[in-house]
Amino acid sequence: MVMNGIRLGTFHMLEDSGVMRTKNAVDPVKYVCGGALAGALGTYAASPLYMVKVHVQTQSQTIGVGHQHQHAGLVSALRGVHARHGLRGLWRGSLSSLPRVMIGSAAQLTTFSASLEYIERAQVLPAGSLLASLAASMLCGGAVVILMTPFDVIATRLYNQGVDASGRGLQYRGYGDCVLKILRSEGPRGFYKGVTANWLRVGPHSVLNMCFWTHLKTLYRRYERAPTADGV
Numbered sequence: 722m723v724m725n726g727i728r729l730g731t732f733h734m735l736e737d738s739g740v741m742r743t744k745n746a747v748d749p750v751k752y753v754c755g756g757a758l759a760g761a762l763g764t765y766a767a768s769p770l771y772m773v774k775v776h777v778q779t780q781s782q783t784i785g786v787g788h789q790h791q792h793a794g795l796v797s798a799l800r801g802v803h804a805r806h807g808l809r810g811l812w813r814g815s816l817s818s819l820p821r822v823m824i825g826s827a828a829q830l831t832t833f834s835a836s837l838e839y840i841e842r843a844q845v846l847p848a849g850s851l852l853a854s855l856a857a858s859m860l861c862g863g864a865v866v867i868l869m870t871p872f873d874v875i876a877t878r879l880y881n882q883g884v885d886a887s888g889r890g891l892q893y894r895g896y897g898d899c900v901l902k903i904l905r906s907e908g909p910r911g912f913y914k915g916v917t918a919n920w921l922r923v924g925p926h927s928v929l930n931m932c933f934w935t936h937l938k939t940l941y942r943r944y945e946r947a948p949t950a951d952g953v
Contacts (some may be wrong), residue, residue, distance in 0.1 A: 723770060724822070728763030729934055732830055745949040747808040747838050760826025761819055768815035773798040806888045813888060817896050821872035828868045832861035834922060834930050851920040854935045855928065862927035866920045869914035873919060875899050 731790055732755060735741055741922040773795055802810045836857035839849040846856060864922070882892040893899040903911045 723929065724763040726763070728822075728826055731759040731762055734939065735759070736834075741833075743861045747831075747835045749831060749835060752834055753827045756827035756830035757823040759830070760822040760824075763826070764818050764822035765812075765815055767801070768818060769799060769802075771793075771812040771818060772802075772811070772813065772880050775877060806884070810888055813880075813884070818876045820827050820889045821869055824872055825865050825869035827863045828864045829927060829931075832864045833857050833927075836860045837935075846906035851932065851936070854932045858928045858931035859924075861931065862924040863920075865927055866916065866923050870916045870919050874903070874912055874914055878903075882932065912929075 735758075735858045741755045742748055754903060776798060777795075799811065802813075806813070834857075837853060839858055840846050840853050846853040875896065879890065879896065881890070882890045886891055893902065907914075
């Protein structure tokens with residue numbers, strides 16, 4: 722809600738302003754930059770919530786999955802991290818998630834917008850139809866998974882590692898150190914661990930996300946153009 726609310730809201734404002742279009746057509750470079758900017762703003766704002774999500778999902782009473790963070794729940798986790806490490810602790814690992822979401826957001830929004838425009842101009846499917854949005858969103862889902870999975874692996878490992886009393890990571894010193902250790906110990910294929918599961922998660926997510934977003938924008942624009950009670 723927080724990440725995509727800010728991400729899609731920012732991109733919607735940029736798109737409506739017309740700054741990302743050239744000669745009334747999608748400009749891929751501008752759309753990539755706009756998608757990356759929107760993704761960066763959204764993921765940075767939601768970073769504390771993402772960190773807590775990773776901590777709680779890997780928490781287990783019987784089988785240890787990675788480092789074990791003992792949280793009683795969302796509010797307890799946020800308070801505990803803040804009490805031990807301050808505001809900086811809540812945004813620990815946030816820089817590692819920026820490349821992940823910037824790449825994913827740029828790939829998703831640019832591929833979707835360009836594909837939808839091509840489908841409608843070529844009259845492959847009716848303009849403004851659910852089928853056109855569905856086809857474009859399926860294409861963008863594949864692009865997101867291919868480009869984002871390596872950054873997803875790195876971000877997850879940095880978020881989930883334990884920290885010492887000063888808030889420093891116990892396994893990785895930073896983003897570059899994490900990349901090198903994965904490359905040395907697991908090879909290039911290590912960056913695509915879980916790619917199938919990621920595709921099964923991101924594929925339906927992209928389809929629903931983009932279809933709902935497109936048609937909610939359409940409804941919003943109709944509401945904006947609708948005459949008021951006094952006829953204005």
